Amino acid sequence: MLPNESRFSSVEELKKYFREKVKHLHPDRGGSKEEFLQFISWYEEVSKKLRSSRQVEVVKRCPLTGDYVFSVLEFTVEEIALGGKKKIKIPYEEGICKACGGTGKNKNGRAEICGFCKGSGFVEVFDSRNEKNTYLKCPYCKGLGYLLLEQCQYCLGKGKIKEEKEVVIDIPVGLKEGDILFLPKESVGAISDLYYEVAIKPHPYFVLKGSDLIYKCKIPFWEIMLNEEISILTLEGEEKVPSYLFTRDSPVVLKERGPFLKDGRRGDLLIEFQIIVPHSIPEKAKFFIKKAVEILKQERGGEV
Ligand SMILES: [Zn+2]
Ligand SMILES: [Zn+2]
Known part of the structure; x- marks a missing residue:
């Protein structure tokens, strides 16, 4: 009996099964020819289906x-x-180059007078039946009277x-x-x-690392102090996470919010953050920060 095709999730898996099975079924090893042929056509059918739904293999x-x-x-x-x-x-597929019409030459490029017809586009030949001269299209320049010297830049002279x-x-x-x-x-x-x-492609905030995704961000210190939540970027878009997470060590780990993995699990999203503290703080701002620290110390018995 042949197994149900849903058992195979990749061409590689199917191939492995094929290699095993074919060892026993082959007529050279005493298998029945009919069963063998049936197996081959079953294999081809399942293989085709697997490839059409999962056209890409790594x-x-x-x-x-x-x-x-x-x-x-x-x-x-x-x-x-x-x-x-x-x-x-x-x-x-290969088609005729539209830029040059298949000639392979640049129509607007440099040209020179055809030496064969001297630029007339015709050549004089003696017609022996009529015993007189007659004119034919110049075979060299095809009647143009000039020769194009530059290659078509689109098809590189191939015409296709x-x-x-x-x-x-x-x-x-x-x-x-x-x-x-x-x-x-x-x-x-x-x-x-x-x-x-x-x-x-390099991303401005995201970097893949092993089975995890790193999100790099900079957060001003007052945002963490003044807001309940901080906006971050995840694979699913912008999201708000509690600010207190950023009062601990970097990175903040969001479990199973990273890349999808081969085994069906999901990696983690690691938020690597840096707290921004301005270089120079105006005196007036310093005054209020000092006040804020004083209040905090009072509230917490001398410790911030
Ligand atoms: Zn061309
Ligand atoms: Zn010519």
Whole structure:
């Protein structure tokens, strides 16, 4: 009996099962040919489904042979931490370059008179049937009378250009800088297999560290003293947390509010804060701060 396909959550898992099973089923090892063929077609079907829903695989490295396209794909910290969908542009098919109409030459670039027809665009040939001269389009400049000297800058002289199309991919969770993503061509309808090296765009406040996310912020001392709550940024947006948390050591840890991890858990959000104290304080302000300290000392029996 073949297992239920929902048992497999990745192509790798399915492949592992395949390798195990095929050892016993192969006709060379005494298995029945019919059962073997049935197994192969079942495998292909499940594999196709897995690839179409999860088109992206994370692989160790790029193969060094074969036909594929390799480039770098940039992700935001939020995309890495939360997963979800991402629109990307992939090379699609080769079409005629619209800029040069397929000639590979820059229409507005430098040109020179065609030496073959001396710029007339025609050449005189002797027609032996009529025994007289006749004119034909110059085969060298194709009747233009001049030759374009500069390459088309869009297709670099090839006359063809690789067109791109937009596809939406599922972002695998737990990605790290430098990971390689593999998109089989049939999963996204590309012209060849695609490999992308993961790059993470620097974020003004967030930094990924292991399975956690760090949020860096600076808070003026009076905000902590005067407000019940402080606004911070989380992966889910702006949020208010109690101010007293910032009267302790940095970082403040928000459990399971960090990146989603491969094993289904969530990492932590670490709020690394720095308390801002102004360099120079005007005399008038100092006066009130001194007063405030006095009141605090009175209230707490000499200690602040
Ligand atoms: Zn061109
Ligand atoms: Zn010519």
